[in-house]
Amino acid sequence: MLQTIVPSTVLVLTALFSYQRAGKVYGLLAGSLAALLIASGLFGNPAVPSVAAAMLLFVFCAAGIGLVFRLLLARVLPAKQARIARRVPLTASFGLCVILFVLVLCIFAGYIAPYGEAEIVGDIWEPASRTHLLGTDNLGRDMFSRLVYGARTTVLVAITASVLSFMVGMFLSFLAVVIGGWCDQILSRLNDLMLAIPTLVFALVVLAALPQNIAVLIIVMAIIDQTRVFRLGRAVATDVIVMDFVEAARLRGEKWAWIVFREILPNVLTPLIAEFGLRFAYAILFLSSLSFLGLGIQPPQADWGSMVKDNKDGLIFLVPAALYPGAVIALLAVSVNMVVDWMLNRTASLKGGRG
Amino acid sequence: MTKYQPIMRLVALRITAGLLLILAISAFLFLGLELLPGDFAQNFLGQTATPESVAAIRQELGLDVPAVSRYLGWLQGVATGDFGESWANRKDVNEQLFSRFANTFFLASTAALVAVPLALFLGVVSVHFHNKFPDHAINIVSLAAISMPDFFVGYLLIFFFALVLGVGYGPPIVPEGPLWTLQNLELIALPVMTLVIVVLAHMMRMTKAALLNVMESPYIETAELKGVRPLRVIWKHAAPNTIAPIANVVALNMAYLVVGVVVIEVVFAYPGMGQYFIDAVTIRDMPVVQACGIVFSAVYVILNMLADIISIIANPRLMHPK
Numbered sequence: 001m002l003q004t005i006v007p008s009t010v011l012v013l014t015a016l017f018s019y020q021r022a023g024k025v026y027g028l029l030a031g032s033l034a035a036l037l038i039a040s041g042l043f044g045n046p047a048v049p050s051v052a053a054a055m056l057l058f059v060f061c062a063a064g065i066g067l068v069f070r071l072l073l074a075r076v077l078p079a080k081q082a083r084i085a086r087r088v089p090l091t092a093s094f095g096l097c098v099i100l101f102v103l104v105l106c107i108f109a110g111y112i113a114p115y116g117e118a119e120i121v122g123d124i125w126e127p128a129s130r131t132h133l134l135g136t137d138n139l140g141r142d143m144f145s146r147l148v149y150g151a152r153t154t155v156l157v158a159i160t161a162s163v164l165s166f167m168v169g170m171f172l173s174f175l176a177v178v179i180g181g182w183c184d185q186i187l188s189r190l191n192d193l194m195l196a197i198p199t200l201v202f203a204l205v206v207l208a209a210l211p212q213n214i215a216v217l218i219i220v221m222a223i224i225d226q227t228r229v230f231r232l233g234r235a236v237a238t239d240v241i242v243m244d245f246v247e248a249a250r251l252r253g254e255k256w257a258w259i260v261f262r263e264i265l266p267n268v269l270t271p272l273i274a275e276f277g278l279r280f281a282y283a284i285l286f287l288s289s290l291s292f293l294g295l296g297i298q299p300p301q302a303d304w305g306s307m308v309k310d311n312k313d314g315l316i317f318l319v320p321a322a323l324y325p326g327a328v329i330a331l332l333a334v335s336v337n338m339v340v341d342w343m344l345n346r347t348a349s350l351k352g353g354r355g
Numbered sequence: 356m357t358k359y360q361p362i363m364r365l366v367a368l369r370i371t372a373g374l375l376l377i378l379a380i381s382a383f384l385f386l387g388l389e390l391l392p393g394d395f396a397q398n399f400l401g402q403t404a405t406p407e408s409v410a411a412i413r414q415e416l417g418l419d420v421p422a423v424s425r426y427l428g429w430l431q432g433v434a435t436g437d438f439g440e441s442w443a444n445r446k447d448v449n450e451q452l453f454s455r456f457a458n459t460f461f462l463a464s465t466a467a468l469v470a471v472p473l474a475l476f477l478g479v480v481s482v483h484f485h486n487k488f489p490d491h492a493i494n495i496v497s498l499a500a501i502s503m504p505d506f507f508v509g510y511l512l513i514f515f516f517a518l519v520l521g522v523g524y525g526p527p528i529v530p531e532g533p534l535w536t537l538q539n540l541e542l543i544a545l546p547v548m549t550l551v552i553v554v555l556a557h558m559m560r561m562t563k564a565a566l567l568n569v570m571e572s573p574y575i576e577t578a579e580l581k582g583v584r585p586l587r588v589i590w591k592h593a594a595p596n597t598i599a600p601i602a603n604v605v606a607l608n609m610a611y612l613v614v615g616v617v618v619i620e621v622v623f624a625y626p627g628m629g630q631y632f633i634d635a636v637t638i639r640d641m642p643v644v645q646a647c648g649i650v651f652s653a654v655y656v657i658l659n660m661l662a663d664i665i666s667i668i669a670n671p672r673l674m675h676p677k
Contacts, residue, residue, distance in 0.1 A: 326507030
């Protein structure tokens with residue numbers, strides 16, 4: 001009983017302190033973990049407190065990284081950006097830091113990974129050690145190296161797919177709005193039809209019929225995702241196109257390219273950038289799901305989703321190898337979402353409402 | 356009765372539109388795939404394909420008939436509840452489809468029964484404490500939950516319960532006989548928990564947004580300034596106007612559940628439609644893929660249609676047409 005009471009009291013005090021000092025969110029997380037700890041003490045399972053403590057440690061490390069990164073940004077950036085950087089919430093600053101870190105991993109994958117992508121370096125599912133930071137996978141390949149190479153594949157495919165879907169969706173939606181009439185009708189009804197099929201089902205049916213390679217995968221992901229971009233693009237563009245300055249440009253005799261790029265686009269850019277972040281986070285999750293189901297990236301190329309699939313049988317033997325790539329996917333997606341959240345809040349407070 | 360006539364007409368219109376949409380999707384899934392490059396017979400045989408064997412299998416599977424007449428034949432079959440036969444084992448698709456659909460329905464509806472009330476409750480709590488600490492906590496936890504891939508949640512739960520708590524975990528094989536028994540509910544506890552976590556965060560965030568939208572409107576402020584008690588404001592003033600958006604949120608998330616169930620069934624090796632679908636996709640067994648595709652899409656469309664109908668019925672303005 002004493003074992004639970006002492007750490008619980010410490011946790012509750014930490015929670016109260018951090019609620020006052022470090023921001024409400026962290027205080028609350030600490031508080032809920034303290035509650036978990038107390039509950040586990042009542043039920044008497046010794047493993048729960050250590051998990052709770054690990055989670056707490058992670059949250060505070062994240063907050064610390066966010067804090068340091070924010071200070072760093074404020075120091076490095078020029079005065080104008082630094083003023084914004086100083087007011088970035090810790091969650092968003094941590095998110096930015098993770099995104100930057102993953103990008104560095106992608107670019108320098110070859111230098112960072114100690115072993116090759118498909119190189120078999122040890123026994124099956126070796127535990128973590130000096131030589132293999134995260135142990136080995138189901139074929140004896142180094143988990144850490146594969147995570148690093150997997151970052152490159154996952155992020156590259158997700159970014160390409162979301163950029164492509166953005167370009168297609170934006171182009172089609174602006175086309176629909178600027179031309180209007182029958183063009184708008186056809187594109188919108190087609191879009192409705194595609195929106196009516198669940199995305200994963202759609203992707204699986206189409207991928208079952210097509211040859212399996214990365215280009216096909218990217219195109220299928222982009223085409224499915226562009227329906228969402230189209231809907232948003234059409235909504236915001238319809239709002240803008242009825243404005244007086246667009247009318248003025250039209251009367252001036254400007255071509256539609258000018259209207260799209262100089263009149264509409266600058267006015268809808270902020271919601272679009274936030275939307276891009278959301279779509280990117282979604283693309284990572286979607287790609288991982290496809291790979292996990294065996295229709296995404298094909299072996300031997302490493303990718304986070306397929307790494308979960310490869311190592312899932314290890315869980316029965318209590319080998320946590322399948323959890324690392326899953327955790328990394330979650331971490332990156334959380335980071336992107338937190339940055340997007342901050343951006344949306346920022347624009348909302350600028351305009352006084354979400355516009 | 357005349358009072359309800361415009362509503363009945365709108366509802367009938369929605370149902371017709373929904374049915375037409377399902378028809379369009381079926382054409383899309385069937386004929387659209389024909390337009391794609393790649394030959395089913397070729398894909399089906401894989402690397403062992405020779406021109407003769409491809410021709411032979413095309414004839415055997417009936418692929419030499421023009422696509423449109425094949426589609427019409429298929430549609431006729433589907434309308435009478437016959438989804439054709441699987442390419443892989445030459446058995447009727449029906450045989451598997453119906454029992455597996457029942458299993459999936461059992462899983463998804465149990466998850467919905469837990470998730471919907473919980474999400475609505477958390478949404479209300481979050482709105483009630485808007486920008487105070489319960490709201491912040493719910494916000495960040497739900498953001499984290501949204502960002503986790505479905506399968507990761509599943510494996511995390513398996514790992515947590517097996518390793519940390521040492522609770523026995525076995526693949527939930529649903530036995531023959533009635534589904535709704537206590538024993539079965541125990542078997543599917545983990546997949547249900549996963550589905551609830553996956554759907555809850557989305558549903559809660561959307562509920563919150565829908566509620567906030569109503570709570571920020573001027574007439575609510577008037578009621579509050581008038582000194583009406585908070586609970587009464589929510590119950591008498593806000594609730595009637597939130598039925599439509601909340602029905603939308605619930606239906607949308609049930610539709611999300613339909614997709615989520617595919618991944619979760621694979622994680623837990625659950626004998627449902629999702630598993631059947633994925634198995635067929637991996638071996639490119641197109642009749643099964645199309646049958647599952649159309650069933651999933653139909654459920655999705657019907658749920659969205661229900662949301663529309665509820666919001667039509669919940670809108671009293673439609674009872675008094677101008």
